[in-house]
Amino acid sequence: MSSRFESLRRSLLAGERLVAFTRADDDALGSRLLVWHDGRTEGTLRSPDLDRAATTLATGQDLPATGLREIDGTEVFVENFEPLPQLFIVGAVHVAIHLVHFARQLGFRTVVVDARSAFATAERFPHADELIVEWPAEYLARTTLHANTFCVFLTHDEKLDNPALKVALEAGVRYVGALGSSRTHAKRVAALREAGLASELIDRIHAPIGLDLGGRKPEEIALAIAAELVAVRSGQLPAGER
Numbered sequence: 001m002s003s004r005f006e007s008l009r010r011s012l013l014a015g016e017r018l019v020a021f022t023r024a025d026d027d028a029l030g031s032r033l034l035v036w037h038d039g040r041t042e043g044t045l046r047s048p049d050l051d052r053a054a055t056t057l058a059t060g061q062d063l064p065a066t067g068l069r070e071i072d073g074t075e076v077f078v079e080n081f082e083p084l085p086q087l088f089i090v091g092a093v094h095v096a097i098h099l100v101h102f103a104r105q106l107g108f109r110t111v112v113v114d115a116r117s118a119f120a121t122a123e124r125f126p127h128a129d130e131l132i133v134e135w136p137a138e139y140l141a142r143t144t145l146h147a148n149t150f151c152v153f154l155t156h157d158e159k160l161d162n163p164a165l166k167v168a169l170e171a172g173v174r175y176v177g178a179l180g181s182s183r184t185h186a187k188r189v190a191a192l193r194e195a196g197l198a199s200e201l202i203d204r205i206h207a208p209i210g211l212d213l214g215g216r217k218p219e220e221i222a223l224a225i226a227a228e229l230v231a232v233r234s235g236q237l238p239a240g241e242r
Contacts, residue, residue, distance in 0.1 A: 007034060007042055008081065015083040015146025019058035021045060022201050024068060024075040035059065050074055084150040085108055085233060090136040090164050091154030092119035098222035100128045106230060113139050115160060137163035145171040150229055152209065153178040166242040175232045177209035177225065
């Protein structure tokens with residue numbers, strides 16, 4: 001694996017946005033420059049002036065469109081890379097088994113987190129990208145949560161869910177949804193307020209979780225959650241509204 005491909009992979013997993021420029025002219029065909037939004041660069045287009053022009057484009061307010069374009073009289077192929085959508089599922093319950101399946105088909109990197117080793121087993125979740133046996137709040141607090149992170153809380157156990165909910169909401173992730181009835185959610189809201197979480201953050205929780213498809217089986221609930229994730233990701237449903 002080339003060093004630049006590895007840098008690209010690590011950055012996307014870490015939630016960083018970047019732009020790749022590849023020369024398409026005969027003089028330096030294939031020369032590549034990676035530019036991060038904060039101005040960091042890796043590689044070169046074999047022209048200091050062209051490197052500077054590309055960096056200015058990549059760090060501007062409006063990102064250049066993906067495709068072939070001319071920069072300073074040179075043909076360059078431009079590729080925009082957004083952070084990979086990642087889904088953290090707190091609670092290795094039966095619904096989670098089906099949700100991992102749907103989410104991976106939809107392009108999410110899936111991480112299942114649960115402190116209960118009897119539930120969080122490789123036999124139950126061989127299809128998850130990662131399986132973490134740890135207290136969810138502790139894990140979320142030390143991992144990378146970014147603007148393309150989605151978090152789903154399924155344990156029905158406030159000792160597991162609530163502290164982790166607080167971490168996710170304060171980190172500003174894109175989506176937070178929690179399983180439970182309206183009565184359960186009212187208790188959850190009261191507990192989060194008592195823990196000092198601001199009301200505007202609490203209001204971002206999608207609860208009861210999922211679009212109302214009328215299903216009650218675990219796989220139907222998972223499908224409803226997956227549908228809501230797609231609606232938020234596509235902009236059909238604002239991240240903080242139901």
